[in-house]
Amino acid sequence: MKILANDGIDPAGKKMLEDAGFFVDTNNIPQDELPVKLQEYDAITVRSATKVRQALIDACPNLKVIGRGGVGMDNIDVDYARQKGLGVYNTPASSSLSVAELVFAHLFTGIRFLYDSNRKMPVEGNTRFNELKKAYAKGIELRGRTLGILGFGRIGREVAKLAIGIGMDVLAYDLYPFDPQLELTLGGGIKVNATVKTATIDEVISQSDFITLHTPFIYKPICGTAEFEKVKKGVGIINCSRGGLIDEAALIDALNSGKVAFAGLDVYDNEPTPREDLLKHPKVSLTPHIGAATNEAQERIGTELASLIIDHFKK
Numbered sequence: 001m002k003i004l005a006n007d008g009i010d011p012a013g014k015k016m017l018e019d020a021g022f023f024v025d026t027n028n029i030p031q032d033e034l035p036v037k038l039q040e041y042d043a044i045t046v047r048s049a050t051k052v053r054q055a056l057i058d059a060c061p062n063l064k065v066i067g068r069g070g071v072g073m074d075n076i077d078v079d080y081a082r083q084k085g086l087g088v089y090n091t092p093a094s095s096s097l098s099v100a101e102l103v104f105a106h107l108f109t110g111i112r113f114l115y116d117s118n119r120k121m122p123v124e125g126n127t128r129f130n131e132l133k134k135a136y137a138k139g140i141e142l143r144g145r146t147l148g149i150l151g152f153g154r155i156g157r158e159v160a161k162l163a164i165g166i167g168m169d170v171l172a173y174d175l176y177p178f179d180p181q182l183e184l185t186l187g188g189g190i191k192v193n194a195t196v197k198t199a200t201i202d203e204v205i206s207q208s209d210f211i212t213l214h215t216p217f218i219y220k221p222i223c224g225t226a227e228f229e230k231v232k233k234g235v236g237i238i239n240c241s242r243g244g245l246i247d248e249a250a251l252i253d254a255l256n257s258g259k260v261a262f263a264g265l266d267v268y269d270n271e272p273t274p275r276e277d278l279l280k281h282p283k284v285s286l287t288p289h290i291g292a293a294t295n296e297a298q299e300r301i302g303t304e305l306a307s308l309i310i311d312h313f314k315k
């Protein structure tokens with residue numbers, strides 16, 4: 001069995017597949033050459049770069065499995081592939097903690113103005129040190145403040161655990177009923193049970209000190225002008241979920257008016273060319289869609305994908 005890991009696979013996942021007797025090719029084949037070259041393989045694994053559309057599936061009758069390292073399968077014609085009998089797998093839980101930790105990286109950045117300090121210290125740090133010190137003097141603490149979570153799935157739940165762990169109150173909203181109980185694993189393996197407060201979307205929007213988004217993309221922004229009117233003045237907003245969940249123009253207005261104190265963004269409309277006025281906005285902490293990009297998450301993704309492929313061919 002030959003597997004093409006076209007967008008790469010963590011060495012631990014590759015080893016598992018090789019130990020199980022598969023040949024794993026990690027050389028990237030350009031998209032336009034795949035219809036011919038993929039015919040030699042039994043399975044392909046991708047991340048978000050390689051597209052596996054209907055025409056490619058039709059061109060490769062030997063293909064039996066498509067694996068997506070990560071969550072979203074927008075780059076794969078999943079229904080079509082399954083109709084044709086292919087196994088299509090992703091690894092939805094592997095990166096949840098990494099994304100949740102990035103949310104807190106943006107939150108801690110926001111409450112102590114690091115997004116601005118990191119830009120200004122290199123250019124003004126040795127000429128205007130005292131002015132900058134004064135400018136960043138009114139930081140706040142997260143403990144005791146309320147974090148509103150919109151979308152209480154895998155990542156929303158991990159975010160809630162971290163929030164509770166540092167003493168925040170959590171208000172959680174999801175489109176569907178959910179279990180508000182969480183089991184936290186503290187240092188030393190100590191387990192603690194906690195319960196989050198469930199809330200309506202309006203309560204989350206209007207009562208939170210910080211709001212973080214964890215729904216899938218839902219065709220219209222979940223935070224737009226109407227929502228920014230209802231938020232507490234000085235709220236911080238984090239989006240490590242999907243571009244399009246925040247109306248970016250409305251966010252810029254809300255940042256300029258002071259209604260929103262800061263935003264932390266990992267995802268954008270128009271990736272990979274987000275709008276420049278957002279990228280250059282002085283109240284925004286920015287990362288380039290790196291939520292799942294930790295060594296730990298990539299190893300979990302690689303090994304989970306390897307197990308799914310091995311199980312598929314053992315059936």
Ligand code: NAD
Pocket residue numbers: 071072092095096099150151152153154155156173174175176214215216217218240241242266267289290291292293
């Ligand atoms: P999940 O499916 O476990 O959870 C999503 C939750 O959102 C579900 O509980 C669902 O019921 C809820 N939901 C759906 N529509 C809703 C709505 N209109 N209002 C409120 N809740 C709604 O997914 P997850 O693994 O937690 O991932 C969440 C998001 O994070 C996804 O969009 C995913 O693509 C994104 N993500 C981003 C990165 C990154 O690199 N930044 C990495 C992984 C995942």
